[in-house]
Amino acid sequence: METLSATRREADFPALLDRLKPECERIIAQYEDRRSALLPIMHLFQEHEGFASPEAMRACAAMLDVTPAVVESTVSFYTLFYRRPVGKYVVQVCRGLACSINGADEIMAHFRERLGVKTLETTPDGLFSYEEVECLAACDRPTCAQVNLEFVYDLTPQSVDDLLAAIRGGTYAVAPMAQTQEPPRTWSVRQDGEVSTGRKTEGATDVSHPNNAGGLGDATGVIMLDRIVLRDAEFRGRTKERVVTEPPGTMRELEDAR
Amino acid sequence: MAGVVTKVLTAGIGEADLRDIDVYRKRGGYKQWERAVRELKPADVLALADKSGLRGRGGAGFPTGKKWSFLPAGDKPRYLVCNCDEAEPGTFKDHMLLEETPHLVLEGMLLGAYGIGAHHAFIYIRGEFKRGYAIFMDALASARKAGYVGENIFGSGYDLEVTVHRGAGAYICGEETGLLNSLEGKRGEPRLKPPFPAIAGLYGMPTVVNNVETLAYLVPILEKGADWFAAVGTERSKGYKIVSVSGHVRKPGNYEVALGTTVCDIIDLAGGLRPGRTFMAVQPGGGSSACIFEEHLDLPYDYENMTKAGSMLGSGAFVVFDDTTDFVKAAHNLVRFFAHESCGQCTPCREGGHWLEVVLERFVRGRGLMSDLEMMHRVSSTITGLNLCALGDSIEPFLKSVLVRFPGQFEARALREGVPA
Numbered sequence: 001m002e003t004l005s006a007t008r009r010e011a012d013f014p015a016l017l018d019r020l021k022p023e024c025e026r027i028i029a030q031y032e033d034r035r036s037a038l039l040p041i042m043h044l045f046q047e048h049e050g051f052a053s054p055e056a057m058r059a060c061a062a063m064l065d066v067t068p069a070v071v072e073s074t075v076s077f078y079t080l081f082y083r084r085p086v087g088k089y090v091v092q093v094c095r096g097l098a099c100s101i102n103g104a105d106e107i108m109a110h111f112r113e114r115l116g117v118k119t120l121e122t123t124p125d126g127l128f129s130y131e132e133v134e135c136l137a138a139c140d141r142p143t144c145a146q147v148n149l150e151f152v153y154d155l156t157p158q159s160v161d162d163l164l165a166a167i168r169g170g171t172y173a174v175a176p177m178a179q180t181q182e183p184p185r186t187w188s189v190r191q192d193g194e195v196s197t198g199r200k201t202e203g204a205t206d207v208s209h210p211n212n213a214g215g216l217g218d219a220t221g222v223i224m225l226d227r228i229v230l231r232d233a234e235f236r237g238r239t240k241e242r243v244v245t246e247p248p249g250t251m252r253e254l255e256d257a258r
Numbered sequence: 259m260a261g262v263v264t265k266v267l268t269a270g271i272g273e274a275d276l277r278d279i280d281v282y283r284k285r286g287g288y289k290q291w292e293r294a295v296r297e298l299k300p301a302d303v304l305a306l307a308d309k310s311g312l313r314g315r316g317g318a319g320f321p322t323g324k325k326w327s328f329l330p331a332g333d334k335p336r337y338l339v340c341n342c343d344e345a346e347p348g349t350f351k352d353h354m355l356l357e358e359t360p361h362l363v364l365e366g367m368l369l370g371a372y373g374i375g376a377h378h379a380f381i382y383i384r385g386e387f388k389r390g391y392a393i394f395m396d397a398l399a400s401a402r403k404a405g406y407v408g409e410n411i412f413g414s415g416y417d418l419e420v421t422v423h424r425g426a427g428a429y430i431c432g433e434e435t436g437l438l439n440s441l442e443g444k445r446g447e448p449r450l451k452p453p454f455p456a457i458a459g460l461y462g463m464p465t466v467v468n469n470v471e472t473l474a475y476l477v478p479i480l481e482k483g484a485d486w487f488a489a490v491g492t493e494r495s496k497g498y499k500i501v502s503v504s505g506h507v508r509k510p511g512n513y514e515v516a517l518g519t520t521v522c523d524i525i526d527l528a529g530g531l532r533p534g535r536t537f538m539a540v541q542p543g544g545g546s547s548a549c550i551f552e553e554h555l556d557l558p559y560d561y562e563n564m565t566k567a568g569s570m571l572g573s574g575a576f577v578v579f580d581d582t583t584d585f586v587k588a589a590h591n592l593v594r595f596f597a598h599e600s601c602g603q604c605t606p607c608r609e610g611g612h613w614l615e616v617v618l619e620r621f622v623r624g625r626g627l628m629s630d631l632e633m634m635h636r637v638s639s640t641i642t643g644l645n646l647c648a649l650g651d652s653i654e655p656f657l658k659s660v661l662v663r664f665p666g667q668f669e670a671r672a673l674r675e676g677v678p679a
Binding site: 030031032033037039040042043064073078080081095097100101102134135136138139150151 | 335345348349385423425426427429443445447503506579599601
């Protein structure tokens with residue numbers, strides 16, 4: 001894996017950028033506003049580097065005339081952009097409800113056991129990244145999954161074994177992702193630790209969930225919320241849009257009502 | 259009357275390679291596009307859409323013609339955006355249309371764009387549909403080559419450009435203003451409405467966002483007329499709908515039926531339940547909808563009856579549950595989904611969804627509290643109505659419907675008083 005060092009990839013980046021620039025310009029020209037090209041440009045770089053690298057995000061920012069922070073903030077919103085290197089084969093198994101009631105739990109357990117990793121983790125040999133994902137819109141053929149975004153359907157423990165064997169044996173039909181840097185154990189970036197400086201308020205450190213606005217809740221977190229909900233506060237200004245399932249008269253009426 | 263499948267949008271799928279533009283043309287493809295540009299005014303297309311009674315097939319069910327009519331007059335550029343970010347749990351119709359009949363999707367988009375007088379149309383394709391994206395790009399290239407897209411189409415002087423935009427994994431980008439933000443290269447966070455996209459949408463310009471299936475129905479409506487479409491269905495639900503049937507049925511799949519086909523008939527079309535099993539519930543409108551039960555089996559499947567039954571038709575995802583279903587796990591599954599997909603802008607949705615997931619996880623592990631049952635009702639209904647978009651409001655319906663219907667399944671997973679944890 002010597003060739004997969006970060007320094008090597010960084011050194012190769014200017015050449016890659018030169019090569020992809022015309023394509024980026026072509027993408028940008030499709031839109032009335034340059035920034036619209038952010039997602040497609042990051043898709044393009046990820047295709048070549050295997051992940052959304054800091055260099056790619058900076059280059060993208062320069063091309064779109066926005067700050068790198070804007071690009072990283074945007075990229076971090078989307079689960080298909082990997083801000084850390086991943087394995088050559090990203091296996092994403094559907095944990096949606098229709099798959100779940102048709103055996104997805106067993107399939108996922110089987111994957112975890114055979115790969116020796118949990119969701120959002122990469123195998124030590126850098127071959128597989130494994131993730132349990134939301135509904136993949138193939139509910140008629142459970143359990144479904146994607147391998148480097150190509151669908152596989154009707155998974156059984158046997159077909160999972162065959163799939164993994166084919167990938168390991170180099171005979172699988174789907175091409176591997178580019179891999180330009182050795183992948184760490186996980187590509188998931190947590191709010192605590194890796195990104196932040198660790199200088200957050202006490203209540204906000206070590207929270208179990210990135211969406212948790214630190215300090216809210218007891219050990220289970222629930223009681224505090226319960227107290228807030230029980231508080232005799234009046235909520236004003238509920239938007240009734242879409243709560244009402246029958247269509248409102250007109251949208252203008254809604255606007256006028258404001 | 260037993261339910262029947264009527265192949266309108268799904269005609270030819272599985273029989274011919276509709277991805278080939280010549281095959282598609284031989285079956286009458288792009289004839290309506292040519293006729294519209296050569297013979298009809300945009301207002302005629304709008305009038306047809308309006309008269310047909312076509313309602314949005316993506317989830318909200320808003321009348322399509324009416325949506326278009328909200329665009330203000332004037333010289334501002336206006337955009338049509340086709341929403342192919344299909345991710346509602348249980349829905350898999352747009353995925354099929356995109357991969358199997360991309361030219362129909364494109365022709366529908368072209369008609370829609372013409373109908374609102376747009377010169378630039380976009381299609382936002384879910385990031386996971388990598389294959390569908392490639393198929394659609396091929397279709398677009400061959401349509402461009404044939405002169406159906408681009409400048410001076412059919413020598414009429416009308417220009418229309420189409421741009422394909424791939425998402426990158428975010429359910430919320432299926433919400434129309436989240437989609438527009440994502441299309442503008444931003445985080446897919448929904449916008450405050452009003453203004454609605456019709457007034458200020460993409461790049462602040464008047465914009466219509468329509469679902470793939472909605473736009474595709476414009477093609478047969480132009481061909482056969484608004485009356486043909488409006489003659490089918492029920493009073494306020496006209497025409498056909500692709501129903502994505504999944505779960506505990508023998509033949510899950512996409513079934514295109516007339517709106518108003520009964521719930522029971524749809525289950526029968528999908529092969530019925532597996533042998534020896536009994537029916538427990540159907541979730542008739544995707545992950546955001548409440549379950550309906552045995553007493554609703556004879557109801558016509560349409561917008562108004564699903565609403566009357568306390569649920570919704572939504573995107574037409576139709577998930578059937580038999581007596582093997584663990585509704586505690588199912589509720590946990592869906593709440594986890596919404597908690598995961600919450601963009602985090604609105605506190606009720608972000609916090610409420612997360613903590614409900616935590617509570618439901620306790621039940622899944624058999625360590626719920628009896629007091630949690632009532633609290634879940636309260637928390638979920640508190641979330642509803644306090645958010646910028648409908649995602650937060652989608653947490654309550656399924657959870658509440660199964661809490662009310664199957665309290666025993668939850669109680670059995672709660673710790674008893676006096677029993678040490």
